[in-house]
Amino acid sequence: MDKYKISRSKLNYNFKAEQLDFDTTEELSAIDEEIIGQNRAADSLDFGMRVDKNGYNIFMVGESGTGKSTYAKNMTEEKAAEMEQPKDILYVFNFSEPEEPRVMRVPAGMGNDLKNDMDKIIEELQEEIPRAFEGEEYEKERKEILNEYQPKSNKLMQEFESSAKERGFLLQNTSQGLVPVPIDEDGEPISREDFQEMDEDKKEEIRNESQKIQNEISQVMREIRSIKEKAQDELSALEKKIGISIVQPIICHLKNQYEDCEEIADYLEEVQDDIVDNIDRFRNENDNNQQNPFLAMQQNDDGSFFVRYQINIFVNNSKTDGAPVIYEKNPTYYNLFGKIEGKSQFGTITTNFTMIRSGSLHRANGGFLIVHAKDLLTNPFCWDTLKRALINQEITVENIGEQYRSVPIITLKPEAVELDLKIIMIGSPYIYYLLYNYDDEFSELFKIKADFDTEMTRNKENIAKFADFISSVIKRDQLKEFSSGAVAAMIDFSSRLTGDREKLSTKFNEIIEILYESDVWADSYGEEVVSASSVKKAIDEKEMRSNLLEEKIQEQIDRDHLLLDVSGQEVGQINGLSVYQAGNYSFGRPARITARSYLGKEGVINIEREAKMSGRIHSKGVMILTGYLGGKYAQKTPLSLTASIAFEQSYGGVDGDSATCAEVVALLSSLSGMPIRQDIAITGSMNQKGVIQPIGGVNEKIEGFFKVCQAKGLTGEQGVIIPQRNLDNLMLEEEVIAAVENKEFNLYSIEEIDQALEIMLGEEAEKVHSAVQEKLKEYAEFDSEDIAEDDQEKNEDENE
Known part of the structure; x- marks a missing residue:
């Protein structure tokens, strides 16, 4: 078994401080870029920024x-600084x-100037125009016009009244207008009684003449109205x-002042025409509003006529150097797309074009918008x-509720703003592929994918950049300088995060956390x-704050509530x-796996799956285990077997294939009757041909079994079997090493399941396989006898 042992030299992964060419980070210079080891993503981002076409937004x-x-x-x-403002x-x-309301685009900074100038000229005109109409020249010309037209209308009325009087009628003003009234010889109106006493011919004559005069009154009034209109036209012209x-x-x-901006010049022409057309507003606006504020509100929703001459600086780029860069951290609808505000006035909500507010999409126009x-x-x-907005290359400001109102209301409909910007969206791989697969328009709008890796190669170049990164954080956040030993400890911590001794982590937020905490512990140590000891203390303390569950499970093992053996042998x-x-x-702990085999045809029963x-x-x-058994033992005879495999005292579910090796060994032990060493734990995946495959969490698994053995007492015989292909992942704690x-x-490493059998059962693999084959042959014979008996009984039943 010693040939499978992993030597101490293969466990050494610690980075030596002597390999660094500095004593403290004070000797290092801060790097300009805040990220390292992401060349693929950096190249993608750079390319995406250089493509000035629709749809080349970046995710x-x-x-x-x-x-x-x-x-x-x-x-x-950096890119925006080179672009046009x-x-x-x-x-x-x-x-x-x-x-x-309509949109105007003017050179950056000119919007403020125009707004101030417009405010000044309106204020000036509000003073100058009333003063001009109070002058002698205006009053003189006004009187001349009135003197020209007033006598005409008076004369016309006087002549008509004389004519009517000669015809026996007097013109009298009533609520229905001017009407003819018949008079007697003394010029007095005829009473109703007198009129009734007249003979019918006389009455009819008066009625006919009255009707003629009434018709003539309409004609005269039209002529007088025409004279007054001409007078009013001349007054208006004046x-x-x-x-x-x-x-x-x-x-x-x-x-x-704005002759270089044609759009402003055109706007000022419109302003001039509107002021002239509404000259009375400048003469009487203040008096009217003071006399009847409700009337002023009714005449104009703004409550002030002169709001129309104000300028709404929707997007102010006067202080923007180059193109704008907007990082929207709270992308609500209104924060992104703007809104139309309102104000309460006399019990109602009013609005006007000056209350149109921009969103980050508008402020980023011409530059970049970053959003999560x-x-x-x-x-x-x-x-x-x-x-x-991206498809149409324009965005309209509208309140979100307008499109969902059951009853439409009158509101502003601002002109759309043309969009020319690049959006950089940041998200997880899950969100990216979700959008890519289920949103047809996503791939057309975000054609550039900048993929960030969570690790980088642990080579000399990246180690140097990693040290420079640490120096940058120290200088930026005013931390204590780190010794070369502390940096070496950070390099090891970074590799441990990746689970690969050949890699460094690019999860810089976790790196920075340890830098901060190491600084605090160094301060407490003076x-x-x-x-390096402060760095290790920070790592240990961070682990301690999170390992309550681990301690609880260890306590259950120590008190034999979770049944585990780390010595002896069991079948x-x-x-x-x-x-x-x-x-x-994350942390590792051993789990007892048991296998039982017996006669039957059900094959391997996964108790966890059945439950x-x-x-x-x-x-x-x-x-896969079943496939291995069939390929290994059922080439000539059918596999007659029933076996059950279970994770004992498992109540939360089981997943992953790293227990496949353990399950095979347990099952073959049950079939062969050969006991398994309990002082050795095993982890590893396996294919159908018995080849061992690498697994994840190898360090946590080894350390987990080590802690259990340590608590129960180390014997020198205990250990863990891991896949040979996981050697590069070994970054164990110093205590284990x-x-x-x-x-x-x-520690043992294996490449085939036969090697695991030799270590765990203490026998040659062929001997184990022979014993298993014999047991399966025995099961098959019993199965054949059962089949023969069934056939005989069937034949006897048929003969009867």
């Missing part, structure tokens, strides 16, 4: 803690369609002329709206420089090894 795939967010932010900021995005009043004389110079001066996929997908309506009973997961902490406690992988492992070196504990 960064990787486990949490691999530095995706930090790297995305750093890379985009985007324009400001403004919303302005739409003078032709007030409910549809007001417009005065308004233009005041507004035009101010607007022209402003247009000269999980956060985005868990917020209602966000994913579908984002896809629609160290000026963090030592059909073996110590397998399991890994328990408690959050981010619905077996996972799919474990069930597959038992089926020391026990192996002192021959208090043993």
Whole structure:
């Protein structure tokens, strides 16, 4: 069996401080990039940023803690610094369609200037226009117009009244308007009684004449109205002329300031025309609002007419260097796509274009938006709206409730903003493949996949970068400097995280946690420089905070509540090894596996599966075991066998195929009658040909059995069998390595199941197989006799 033992030299994985070319991290320079060992992802991200086409958005795939967010932010900021500064995005009043505010794009910083200038000129016009209409020149021209048209209407009315009087009628104003009233010879209105006493011919004559005069009244009133309209037109033209004389110079001066921006010039033309058309508002607005605020609100939802001349700086890029980089950490619908706010006024909610607020999608326009996929997908309506915006290359601001109201209401419909940005979404592999497989549009919108690995090769180059990374964190977060021994301990910890001595972990959040905690322990020890012992203390304490479940299970073993033997021999009973997961902490413990065989035809019964406690992988492992038995022992005769295999005292379910080797050995022990050593535990997967395959959690499994043996007393004979292909994964605790070196504990590696049989049963594999074959032959003979008896009974029944 010694030939299968793993030597101490093969267990050595510790990185030596002497291999580092520095004494403390103070000698190292901080690296510019915050991530190492991700060349594949870095190249993908760089390529995705250089492709300026629709659909080439980037999805960064990787486990949490691999530095995706930090790297995305750093890379985009570096790329954005080289890009052109985007324009400001403004919303302005739409003078032709007030409910549809329109978008203006102006050079960065010009939006603020325009807003301030517009506020100033409106304030100036509110003072200048009323003053102009209070002047003598306006009053003089107004009187001239009135003096020209008023006599005409007066004369026309006087002539008509004289004509009516000559015809025996007086014109009288009533609630129904101007009506003719018949008069007597003295010019007095005829009373109703007098009228009734007249003969019918006279009455009819008065009625006919009254009707003629009534018709003439309508004609005269139309002529008078026409005269007044002409007068009003001339007054309006006068007001417009005065308004233009005041507004035009101010607007022209402003247009000269923005002559390089055609969009602003066009807007100012519209402003000028609107001010002139609404000149009365500037003359009377304040008085009207003070006299009747409800009327002002009714006339305009904003409560103020002059809001229309304000500028809504929707996106302000005046302080943006290069292109914008927006990292949206809370991607709710409104945070992403903006909203239309409202205010309570006189018991109702009102809004206007100045209350349109931008979202991060708008602020990132012309640059980059970074968002986490999980956060985005868990917020209602966000994913579908984002896809629609990317497909249409535009985004409209609308409140989310508008499309789900049972009764439509009047609201603003802002013009859509054109989109030109690149989205970098960060998520786990699960989310990526979920979207890729079930969302048809996803692959068209996110064509670049940047895959982040959780490990990198443990070579000289990456070790140097790893040390530089530690130095960067120390300088950034003002920690104590680390000694070369402390850095070497961190390198070993990183490899242990990967479960591979040839790799380093890229889960930098876990690395940083140990750096922080090591700094605290070094401080409590009074160290000026963090030592390797402080790093190990931090690792041990972190483990201690999470290993309550492990201690509880060990306590059950110590008190014989969980039945385990670590000495002696038993037929059909073996110590397998399991890994328990408690959050981010995993540990190993042995599990008793038993096998019983007897006459029958049911084959191998997986008790865990029958009890619905077996996972799919474990069930597959038992089926592979059945395939191995058939291939090994049933080439010439049928396999007549019933056997049951169980994990004793297992109540939470079993999964994984790492117990396949243990199950085979236990079953062959039951069939051959040869006892199994209880002081040795085994782990390993196996294929149908008996070849041993590597498994996961090998370090935790070995350490778990070691702790049980240590608690019950080390004999020097105890040990663990592991697959040969797991040697590169061995990164055991110093205590275990020391026990192996002192021959208090043993480790074995195997490549075939026959080697496990030799170690566990203490016999040559061929002898074990012969014994098993004999037992199966015996079962087959019994089975044949039963078949012969059944046939004989059947024939006798037929003869009768």
